[in-house]
Amino acid sequence: MTDTAISLRDISFSYKRIKALDDLSLEIPCGISFGIMGPNGAGKTTLIRIMVGLLRQKSGYLAILGKEFSRQLEYQLGYMPQIHSLYTELTVSQNIDFFARIYGLRDKTLRKARIEEVIRLVDLWDRRNDAVMNLSGGMKQRVSLACAIVHNPPVIFLDEPTVGLDPELRCRFWEYFKSLNQKGVTIVISSHTLDDAAHCDRLAFLREGRVIAEGTPSELKAATGNADASLEDAFLYSIRTGGALSHE
Numbered sequence: 388m389t390d391t392a393i394s395l396r397d398i399s400f401s402y403k404r405i406k407a408l409d410d411l412s413l414e415i416p417c418g419i420s421f422g423i424m425g426p427n428g429a430g431k432t433t434l435i436r437i438m439v440g441l442l443r444q445k446s447g448y449l450a451i452l453g454k455e456f457s458r459q460l461e462y463q464l465g466y467m468p469q470i471h472s473l474y475t476e477l478t479v480s481q482n483i484d485f486f487a488r489i490y491g492l493r494d495k496t497l498r499k500a501r502i503e504e505v506i507r508l509v510d511l512w513d514r515r516n517d518a519v520m521n522l523s524g525g526m527k528q529r530v531s532l533a534c535a536i537v538h539n540p541p542v543i544f545l546d547e548p549t550v551g552l553d554p555e556l557r558c559r560f561w562e563y564f565k566s567l568n569q570k571g572v573t574i575v576i577s578s579h580t581l582d583d584a585a586h587c588d589r590l591a592f593l594r595e596g597r598v599i600a601e602g603t604p605s606e607l608k609a610a611t612g613n614a615d616a617s618l619e620d621a622f623l624y625s626i627r628t629g630g631a632l633s634h635e
């Protein structure tokens with residue numbers, strides 16, 4: 388058993404001439420919410436797609452739960468992409484059932500019970516038989532989350548999961564993420580909202596494919612030397628100083 392959920396060492400990735408990740412290294416401990424923060428184009432989605440095995444790094448080393456990437460490992464990962472990958476003509480239940488089968492929940496009774504559980508969790512029980520195309524944007528986000536967690540994965544990747552959610556729903560998502568952390572589940576979340584950052588146990592600030600600072604929200608704020616600093620100040624400070632806190 389390892390205390391490190393994810394190790395990334397010197398990861399680089401380019402899309403033809405665009406260098407999206409540049410010798411990026413990170414250690415993500417188990418059982419926490421880890422935020423990957425950064426402006427548009429910083430490399431957040433690329434990094435998540437590498438961690439879930441959808442892209443292969445050009446160089447560097449990646450291990451999840453102490454193992455290098457394999458098909459077997461995929462069943463232990465949950466992934467909520469930035470752009471929904473739902474079948475809009477299928478119902479809420481049918482979509483979640485589809486993902487449950489892909490993730491290997493073969494026992495029909497157990498699968499049915501788990502699908503019911505996650506539908507209730509995302510508060511869509513009354514809409515379970517509606518086609519996804521007839522749901523609001525926030526409801527689709529909730530279905531997408533349910534699909535990512537239906538197989539009870541120990542590591543979950545969420546790419547901008549709170550975009551477009553109203554404040555109450557955003558709060559509910561975070562309550563749920565925290566309850567998963569308490570059960571030992573590791574959550575890696577990408578975002579550019581500082582509201583999400585404040586909920587994370589640790590953060591990495593990314594810029595131009597590099598980690599420019601990494602630490603707890605308090606450490607990152609304290610690094611500015613200003614007792615009243617916000618996370619926004621901390622991010623701007625790390626940009627100016629080139630990331631004094633990263634890999635200390």
Ligand SMILES: Nc1ncnc2c1ncn2[C@@H]1O[C@H](COP(=O)(O)OP(=O)(O)OP(=O)(O)O)[C@@H](O)[C@H]1O
Pocket residue numbers: 402405406407425426427428429430431432433434579
């Ligand atoms: N399929 C692609 N083909 C070519 N370039 C790409 C592709 N996907 C991303 N990029 C480029 O790679 C860089 C990193 O993009 P990425 O989507 O990882 O950033 P991001 O931090 O997730 O951005 P955002 O916050 O806007 O979602 C950007 O310069 C982007 O234009």
